[in-house]
Amino acid sequence: MRIADIAGTELFVEGPRQIVRVTLEEGPPAQVVITGDAEGTATGAGTVEVAVITPKTPGDVAAITVTVGDDSRETTFVVAEPGWTVWMVSHFHYDPVWWNTQAAYTTTWNTAGDAAQASRSAFQHAGFELVQLHLETARREPGYKFVLAEVDYxxxxxxxxxxxxxxxxxxxxEGRVEIMGGTYNEPNTNLTGAESTIRNLVHGIGFQRDILGGDPRTAWQLDAFGHDPQFPGLAAAAGLTSSSWARGPFHQWGPMLGGGDPKRMQFPAEFDWVAPSGEGVLTHYMPGHYSAGWWMDSSTTVDEAAAEVYTWFLALKEVAATRNVLLPVGTDYTPPNKWIMDIQREWNARYVSPRFVCGLPKEFFAAVRAEEHAFLPQTRDMNPIYTGKDVSFIDTKQVQRRAEVLVADAEKFATLASVTKRADYPFALMDKAWRQLVYGAHHDAITGSESDQVYLDLLTGWREAYTIGSETLDGALRTLGAGLSGVVVWNPSSWPRTDVVRVRLSPPPGWRGIAEAALVENAVLDDDGFITEADVTFLAEDVPPLGHRTFSFTPGGAPGGNAGWLPAGGTTIAGSGHAITADPDRGGAVTSWRVDGRELLQPGQVGNELVVHDEYPAHPKFHEGPWHLVPKGTKEGSSAHPAEVVAERSALGERLVVRGAFGSVRYVQEITLWRGLKRVDLVTHLDFDGADQLVRLRWPVEIDQALPVSEVGNAVVGRGFAHIDADTAEHPWTLDNPAHNWFALSATCRIGGRPIGVAEIVAGPDVPAERLRALAVALVKQGVTATVSRADGPRYGNLAVDSNLPDVRIAVGETPWPKGWHPAVRPLVEVWVPSADLTAADALPVLSIGADDLDSLIDDLADAVVEIEGESYEPYTIGLINRGIPGFAVEPNGALNLSLLRSCTGWPSGIWIDPPRRTVPDGTNFQLQHWTHSFEYALLAGPGDWRATGLVRAGHEVNHPLIALDQGVTGESAAESLLDVPESLVLTALKPAGNLIATGRLPGEVTGMTMRLYEPHGRTEHIDLPGWRRTDLLETRDEPDAPVTGMDVVTYSQDVQGGGAAPGAEPFQPVFVRYWLHNTGPAPIGNMPLAVHLTPETVTVASSLVEETVTGEVTLDGTETRGFTLEPGAFTAWPNEGWTTAGLNFDGQTFEDRLGDATLAAVTETPHLTLRARERSEIVIRLTCDVPVQAQLISPWHTYEMLPLWNTGTGPGTTELRFPVIGGHRPGTWWALVKLGYGGKVHYTEPVTIEVLP
Amino acid sequence: MIAATVGDEVISVAEVDRRMRDLYEGPLAARLPHPASPEGRNLRRWLVQLMTMERVVAQEYRDLRKRGESGQTASDGPAGGPDQVAPVTLPIALRTGGVIASVLSTPAGQSLFTRIDAGLPPDEVRAYYDRNRDRHPGPFDGESAGIAAQLVQARKETLFVRWLERRHREKVTLMPGFEHPGDPRQPDATHRH
Structure with a gap:
């Protein structure tokens, strides 16, 4: 007896001959002979690899006889397929910020102090070291290939x-490094507007292609916490051809977590990822996560490491679409893997299949395309991933939304000012504003997953975008409105609007009030009782698109100035078809909401209720906190406590004001019905002092069979119900999702009497991928995302694997379901339960059609209704519009929930790298959010679906308020639209043509303008735009004119002469060139195309320009100079002769690098400021420093008007920094501190309490 | 109670506790996680990694000296002469990882490191020179010694780490509660995206 074991393998040697492994019992080497269906011979001891040849084909079972001496065994093995390749892609995942700071992650990790080492793995390095380690390996190993991606390093x-x-x-x-990604960073595109995603592509490709000379083709979104459904279409429109990432369509760790079987996935890892626009890119999901191949690094022999790669191969090949497997070899901040090149050498010397190749993503995708031309289309919503991201550090999401809107609106009007008035365009400022938004869109920034110090750093970015947006918008409107008089109201939307608008007016002397219908609040009266200034709110009717209408006021009205809200008595308000009643005994929550007589609330339930859910600090099993919602299943609602309710009326409408407190919250809520507007405007002001709690706002409405839908970036998709009351220890997936402007209960599409929102298309073998794509696109244009699977494969809808659930199946071709409509056996709410598994054949309704009926179904979907005889449905829609509060959950009973705020103590909450650690003045982590918040939202309801209700426009309007400018209060009547845009489309951007700064060019005159539009309702539009030509997203090539299909995002340009380039400069000069050391985000204003750097050995000056040759001089220690002339992309260097500063003047700014230590002492003289509305005070910082100090005041959203000065600095020496504080009209408690950046170090001053009294 | 075995030696829980106590009484105390928290237990696991690696190095060094006395040479790793001493620099520490860098700073670790035989394949120096002329613009005769030294040093680091990790794997058995902190099966393993 010699034979211990016989096993077939997937290994092949020359021939190709398959390897059968025969393990012998201990003894001397022996000859092993295999005969039968396969034949081969080998000699050896232990495990002997016998190469066999067989006439059988892959998948067949071969019967063999194995003979060793006088021992003989009969067995079988499965004939494997040769020709496989494992593409070992050497990469490192890089977060520019997360628990650690931008400075540490870029360069200083080794010296950043103890806190920076606490959560660091031994193998992790800062960005500069990583690039150099990979370059050094490339120098030593001629076969080494690797990937570089993010612009941040x-x-x-x-x-x-x-x-x-x-x-x-x-x-x-040489094709050994792939500069890739095509984006500036790895943004969380589901938490920003689509235009931010587009600018991420513009800046990513601009840097990677134009400036570096790479050829980015693959979007590399490894770690992003889910993806905007439109992302693949935007990537395609930007010229990318593929993408890859690790999170979604499954949960955050993929189907293989804990030894899970990847074969549970319903479609191969290579698929056609298709956007609602119908465009898409070939995509690879990473079944084993982006770090799968890294861990072999801890192997102790090359054989052990190769065996690990082989194990991955066996698992990953099961879901590969072709004989190519992508194995990412790297994880967060990793150097080259120890074994990757030895594996390539030694393994490939032994086997011809699978080959283990150190290769690049572009080689992998080329190999995949070479073997297969049609991949299963997937419009699946790659969400939700990490539900905590939608609400943690909610204030950053609010300021991000506002800044994004302001920057986009500023860009529109500044462009119009440039082309109609020849005004200079602020290229450099607007570019910086967009780069701040792009930087902040990173998946450890806008997600709220960052540490406390990083949170403060990030706030300056959004503040800068907000400031540049506000100031540019104001300047552009003053230019455009020159010569107009009265109150000039501007409409940033591409359709005519009627809306309330608020403006601070200074009427002429002698006014005691306003005669017209208006709210006059916060008036300042002179000694004679005349108004000197006041907040005036009025209804601005019919303001032309991208244009203005002037309004003129006359004195009169109520004397005493204020014609504000007056007590109306009772607890009910009504108007514009609404009637709303609140109950003081139930927390001031709404007990009845009627619209045109229809009660929208569930019987016995109350709306606008605040519900505080208790949470774990971090998930008991996954140990993840800030980015994972982890409710315990216990909660407390405001309706259990009494509150004060006051009804008020004014010339403009009626409102309810609710005041209450319970547990960790104190709140004031306003519910306003404006005369002439269909929507209900709401605000909840909240003071919060809890920990590990989630505050939701709940509207338990009811519409028979309606399903959740949500706006995403430039599209609308169906999204399933959520389970918000389950204990996440047991049921980890609450299924919260992020909405862009709004979410709703509606019917985006229906089959007969059944609304549908998320589908599985189950295809028979007789339906090719191309035809399935047409069906998937037809569905998604009506808001129904779909997973396309094959009938003989696993079904979609098991929360143990899938990150979301379907509500309908559409079977096409030869499938087990008889043709026809099979209504649901049980109502959706009965099967849609925590940890649901909906994979059973009868769990969901099924529409089964023949392959021949595909085209007629596609045609039928054009109106979002698939008619079924005998079934009907009357859709109704209730939408909740948010202003930067994206997190939502719709309970299976229909209750709408908006996630207002969350306080998580789980790591890295409170982590602080550069001491002294700072906290909110009450001593808690900033992540806990212990200050005054205001949340603005609106409700819209009506018959029909969300299209008929007008939710897209309403969501846009609430987020882009009309802008009124005081140009004399009384004046001439005027109205004009400055740009003609088809009313059926939504304009999201209007900008000067081209992307000069992003592509390494210096801005000059405006020579054209570009607009971006999208179709919002899933309808195909034949639009005619004389004078405009259609271009790609990057405006680098013209595209043929074609109809705009449903949810398509299109770009048009026209040549038109505008003004020149307005200069832009950082407020504080000199600009410190190693800006990342001050944790200030992206490169300074102008994007620093010329960089001077100083090391103890050398002085360098390097150009990132792609066209201009630059001549200039470097000033050293203020005395000596060195002249230079730099061709595009060139640099020059001089030996450092002992200098410690190097300066450079370029394009109106002074840049400086400096060596040596710097010291700073700073004292806050004003730890607590208490003031009332309009009172003035100051934050005073006394400081001494031996180098220039960049000083940035940091404060939370809703304080910016009170703290007008934020970005400044001071020269060396002892000085006082004074930041004015102006009391606002809303009482509350906030904080402010100052970040001081000096010579590459940072110090955060003691936080100041800012308390505004009523 | 045993935390780990290293060859024929034992590291007791008491020893680990003592080292933990030293840490918690030291200057870093205020910044260390609570010992009962998952982070605290992982810190303890790291400490066991360090202690076992120190013990492996001590044993290897002892065996080396023994073999030296008996005239044998180490066939599976350390070899070479004292003239190949290379100082341990911060870059080495970064390339080799924290625990190994820590033992490399000890005389025993240094002594084992210097005995790593990192012979280069023939033509390696020439091939490197040909591929990297931007860095080595001079004639080959003038550049080759520097290139060889640099390549040998890099290779020694690689081989030393591989050798030491292999010896650690062969010699060390970790008891439950003292698993490698990065081991995904241990109860305090954290997946932090």
Missing amino acids: LKPFWDAHPEHRAYLRRLMD
Whole structure:
């Protein structure tokens, strides 16, 4: 007896001959002979690899006889398929910020102090070291290939280490490094507007292609917490051809967590990811996560490491669409893997299949395309992932939304000012504003997953975008409105609007009030009782699109100035078809909401209720906190406590004001019905002092069979119900989702009497992928995302694997379901339960059609209704519009929930890298949000679906308020639209043509303008735009004119002469060139196309320009100079002769690098400020420093008007920084502190309490 | 109670506790996680990694000296002469990882490191020179010694780490509660995206 074991393998040697492994019992080497269906011979001891040849084909079972001496066994093995390749992609995932700071992650991790080491793995390095370690490996190993991606480390490295430029260019030429991603960073596109995603692509491709000379083709969104459904279409429109990432369509760790079987996935890892626009890119989901191949690094022999790769191969091949497997070899901040090149050498010397190749994503995708041309289309919503991201650090999401809107609206009007008035366009400022939004869109920034210090750093970015947006908008409107008089109201939307508008007016002397219908509040009266200034709110009717209408006021009205809200008595308000009643005994919650006589609330339930859910600090099993919602299943609602309810009326409408408190919250709620507007405007002001709690706002409405839908970036999709009351220890997936402007209960599409929102298309073998794509696109244009699977494969809808659930199946071709409509056996709410598994054949209704009926179904879907004889449905819609409060959940009973605020103590809440650690003045982590918040939202309801209700426009309008400018209060009547846009489309951007700064060019005159539009309702539009030409997203090539299909995002340009380029400069000069050390986000204003850097050895000056040759001089220690002339992309260097500062003047700014330690002492003289409305005070910081100090005041959203000065600095020496504080009209308690950046170090001053009394 | 075995030696829980106590009484105390928290238990696991690696190094060094006395040479790793001493620098520490860098700073670790034989394949220096002329613009004769030294040093680091990790794997058995902190099966393992 010699034979211990016989096993077939997937291994092949030359021939190709398959390896059968025969394990012998201990003894001397022996000859092993295999005969039968396969034949081969080998000699050895232990495990002997016998190469066999067989006439059988892959998948067949081969019967063999194995003979060793006088021992003989009969067995079988499965004939494997040769020709496989494992593409080992060497990469490192890089977060520019997360628990650690931008400075540490970019360069200073080793010296950033103890807190920076506490959560660091031994193998992790800062960005500059990583690039250099990979470059060094490339120098030693001629076969080594690797990936570089994010601009956050590439731009600083390119500027600070120009000595590596030539070698990097050579590696690009040799095809050994792939500069890829095509985005600036890995943004969480489901938490921003689509235009932010587009600018992420513009800046990513601009840097990677134009400036570095790479050829990015693959979007590389490894770690993003879910994806905007429109992302693949935007990527395609930007010229990318593929994408890859690790989170979604499954949960955050993928189907293989805990040894899970990837074969539970319903479609192969390579698929056609298709957007609602109908465009898409070939995509690879990473079944084993983006770090799958990294962990072999801890193997102790090459054989052990290769065996681990082989194990991954066996698992990943099961879901591969072709004989190619992508194995990401790297994880967060990793150097080159120890074994990757030894594996390639030694393994491939032994086997011809599978080959283990150190390769690049572009090689993987080329190999995939070479083997297969049609992939299963997937419009599946790659969400929700990490539900905590929608609400943690909610204030950052609010300011981000507001800044994004202001920057987009400023860009529109500044462009119009440039082309109609020849005004100079602020290219550099607007570019910086967009880059701040792009930087903040990172998946550890806008997600709220960052540490406390990083949160403060990030706030300055959104503040800067907000400030540039506000100031540019104001300047552009003053230019455009020159010569107009009265109150000039501007409409940033591409359709005519009627809306309330609020403006601070200074009427002429002698006014005691306003005669017209208006609210006059917060009036300042002179000694004679005349108004000197006041907040005036009025209804601005019919303001032309992208244009203005003037309004003129006359004195009169109620004397005493204020004609504000007056007590109306009772607890009910009514108007514009609404009647709303609140109950003081039930927390002031709404007990009845009637619209045109229809009661919308569930019987016995109350609306606008605040519900505080208790949470774990971190998930008991996954140990994740800030980015994971972790409710315990216990909660307390405001309706259990009494509150004060006051009804008020004014010339403009009626409102309810609710005041209450319970548990950790004190709240004031306003519910306003404006005469002439269909929507209900609401605000909840909240003071919060809890910990590990989630505050939701609940509207338990009821519409028979209606399903959740949500706006995403430039599209609308159906999204399932959520389970918000389950204990996440047991049921980890609450299924909260992020909405862009709004979510609703509605019917985006229906089959007969059944609304549908999320589908599985189950295809028979007789339906090719191309035809399935047409069906998937037809569905998604009506808001129904779909997973396309094959009938013989696993079904979609098991929460143990899938990150979301379907509500309908559409079977096409040869499937087990008889043709026809099979209504649901049980109502959706009965099967849609926590940890649901909806994979059973009868769990959901099924529409089964033949392959021949596909085209007629597609035609039928054009109106979002698939007619079924004998079934009917009357849709009704209730929508909840948010202003930067994206997190929502719709309970199976229909209750709408908006996630207002969350306080998580789980890591990295409270982490602080650069001491002294700062907290909110009450001593708690900033992540706990212990200050005054205001949440603005609106409700809209009516018959029909969300299209008929007008939710897209309403959501846009609430987020883009009309803007009124005081140009004399009384004046001439005037109205004009400055741009003609088809009313059926939504304009999201109007900008000067081209992307000059992003692509390494210096801005000059405006020579054209570009607009971005999208179709919001899933209808195909034949639009005629004379004078405009259609272009790609990057405006680099013209596209043929074609109808705009449903939910398509399109770009048009026209040549038109405008003004020149307005200069832009950082408020504080000199600009410190190693800006990342001050944790200030992206590169300074102008994007620093010329960079001077100083090391103890050298002085370098490097150009990132792609066209201009620049001549200039570097000033050293203020005395000596060195002149230079730099061709595009070139650099020059001089030996450092002992200098400690190097300065450079370029384009109106002074840049400086400096060596040596710097010291700073700072004292806050004003720890607590208490003031009332309009009172003035100051934050005073006394400081001494030996180098220039960049000073940025940091404060939360809703305080910016009170703290007008935020971005400044001071020279060396002892000085006082004074930041004015102006009391606002809303009482509350906030905080402010000042970040001081000095010579590459940072200090955060003691937080100041700012208390505004009523 | 045993935390780990290293060859024929035992590291007791008491020893681990003592080292933990030293840490918690030291200057870093205020910044260390609570010992009963998952983070605290993982800190303890890291400490066991360090202690076992120190013990492996001590044993290897002892065996090396023994073999030296008996005239044998180490066939599976350390070899070479004292003239190949290379100082341990911060870059080495970064490339080799924290625990190994820590033992490399000890005389025993240094002594084992210097005995790593990192012979280069023939033509390696020439091939590197040819591929990296941007860095080595001079004639080959003038550049080759520097290139060889650099390649040998990099290779020694690689081989030393591999050798030491292999010896650690062969010699060390960790008891429940003292698993490698990065081991996904241990109860305090954290998946932090």
